[in-house]
Amino acid sequence: MQRTLFGANVPQIGVDYETSKKIVQECEKYGFDFVWITDHLHDFLPSKSYLECWTTISALAEATQRIRLCTVVLNNLFRHPSLVAKMAATLDGISGGRLDLGIGAGWYESECISNGIPFPRASVRIEQLEEAIEVMERLWTADNVSFPGKYYTLKNASSNPKPVQNPHPPIWIGIMKGRSRMLKVIAKHADVWTISSIYLPEPSEYQQIRTTLENYCHESGRDFDRIRSGVGIGCVVAENESKVREKVRKFPPTSLSIKNYTAQQMRVEGTPDRCVEKLRMYAQIGVTRFVMNFPDITTTEPIRLFGEKVVPAFR
Numbered sequence: 001m002q003r004t005l006f007g008a009n010v011p012q013i014g015v016d017y018e019t020s021k022k023i024v025q026e027c028e029k030y031g032f033d034f035v036w037i038t039d040h041l042h043d044f045l046p047s048k049s050y051l052e053c054w055t056t057i058s059a060l061a062e063a064t065q066r067i068r069l070c071t072v073v074l075n076n077l078f079r080h081p082s083l084v085a086k087m088a089a090t091l092d093g094i095s096g097g098r099l100d101l102g103i104g105a106g107w108y109e110s111e112c113i114s115n116g117i118p119f120p121r122a123s124v125r126i127e128q129l130e131e132a133i134e135v136m137e138r139l140w141t142a143d144n145v146s147f148p149g150k151y152y153t154l155k156n157a158s159s160n161p162k163p164v165q166n167p168h169p170p171i172w173i174g175i176m177k178g179r180s181r182m183l184k185v186i187a188k189h190a191d192v193w194t195i196s197s198i199y200l201p202e203p204s205e206y207q208q209i210r211t212t213l214e215n216y217c218h219e220s221g222r223d224f225d226r227i228r229s230g231v232g233i234g235c236v237v238a239e240n241e242s243k244v245r246e247k248v249r250k251f252p253p254t255s256l257s258i259k260n261y262t263a264q265q266m267r268v269e270g271t272p273d274r275c276v277e278k279l280r281m282y283a284q285i286g287v288t289r290f291v292m293n294f295p296d297i298t299t300t301e302p303i304r305l306f307g308e309k310v311v312p313a314f315r
Contacts, residue, residue: 002228002288004314005033007070008303009232009293012051013043019298020056021063026300030307034068034100035060036232036291039075041111054087061095069095072102072194072232072291073174077117077125081132081152082159085139089163097164100192101136102172105129105182126181127151133171133189140168172230180212186227187216192289194230200266206231207285230289231282234267237275237294237302237310244270251295267293272309283314 008027010020024035037060039053057069069091074084084103092099105125106112112119120128131149138145139159147154163169170191175182186193193213195201201209210229217224236251238244248269268278279290294302 004283004288004290006031006306006311006314007034007036007068007289007291008032008297009036009038009291010056011297012038012040012053012056014048015051015298017051017056017059020051021060023297023300023303024060024064024067026303027307028064028067030303031311032067032303032307034070036070036072036102039071039073039078040108041078041115046114054091058091058094061091061098064098066098068098068100070100070102070172072100072172073104074102075106075108076103076129076132077106077112077119081135082139082154082157084132085136085159088136088169089140089159089161092163092165092169093161097169099163099165099169100172101169102174102192102194103129103133104174107176123181126185129173130185130189133185137168137189174232180216183209183213184216184220187213187220187222187224190227192228192230194232194289194291196232200231200233203281203285206282206287210286228288229286230291231287232291232293233279234293234295235275235302235306236267236269236296237272237305239305240271247296272305275306275310276313279310279314 010024012020027035037053037057040050042048042050053071053074057071060069088099088101105128109119128151131151135147135152135154138147139157140163143158145154145157171189172192172194173186173190174194174196176196214224217227234253236244236247238247253267268275292306296302
């Protein structure tokens with residue numbers, strides 16, 4: 001049976017590095033398995049500060065000892081895959097094999113356009129993502145790599161040192177919803193797949209997406225059981241119902257609108273016992289990676305409460 005792992009979304013918006021570091025160290029102290037660092041150049045309000053993903057996670061490698069460090073997810077449009085392969089292998093060594101490499105096709109169009117980064121249509125971005133993963137996998141496991149791709153071309157390229165983890169850091173692929181093109185990429189390449197914390201489907205819909213992914217794995221000749229399932233999930237947790245209601249009023253759910261797509265954040269709200277009950281519904285249908293997004297995480301109170309009362313219930 002697969003072990004259930006818990007992570008936390010580290011705040012990068014409007015905070016300094018010392019705050020992020022303190023939060024990650026508290027997560028490590030209270031038994032979280034990994035932390036999640038997102039990859040954006042700015043928030044929906046560009047005037048707010050936003051700590052860059054790879055710089056932050058590299059510093060955190062030296063500030064921690066046990067907890068795994070996960071990029072969920074790198075925007076493939078930001079960096080050439082040869083560079084990402086080199087960065088990942090280097091950081092995997094620095095951290096003692098604690099890197100999980102999450103990567104996605106990119107979705108935040110205005111972020112790219114405002115910063116002069118090309119943003120092709122979705123089908124092209126997904127093709128680019130698949131090629132990029134193939135490039136990285138080859139550079140991590142071989143030398144003198146030639147790759148005549150449609151978007152990336154390598155000629156006798158080598159990237160050393162190789163990652164500490166064999167054959168390479170686990171690859172997470174993140175999606176906003178269960179669309180077929182991305183699920184096919186996941187079926188071929190992902191070690192873990194996760195749905196964004198903005199859009200958390202009900203268990204029945206999540207099961208349908210898993211079934212579709214299992215069918216794609218069968219088509220590609222890959223063992224579905226080798227892929228771990230994850231969800232990003234908002235969480236308001238407090239010691240009693242009165243404090244839960246107070247937090248819900250203070251931190252209402254967020255929403256996201258992209259062109260014709262609008263999603264309201266779905267989340268767990270309640271005491272630790274209620275959180276355990278809700279999360280078990282997803283664990284029972286195969287979810288083994290929970291990435292918790294606490295709106296009040298800078299207080300570190302939900303880290304302690306969740307780590308002491310919720311995480312042990314799944315051990």
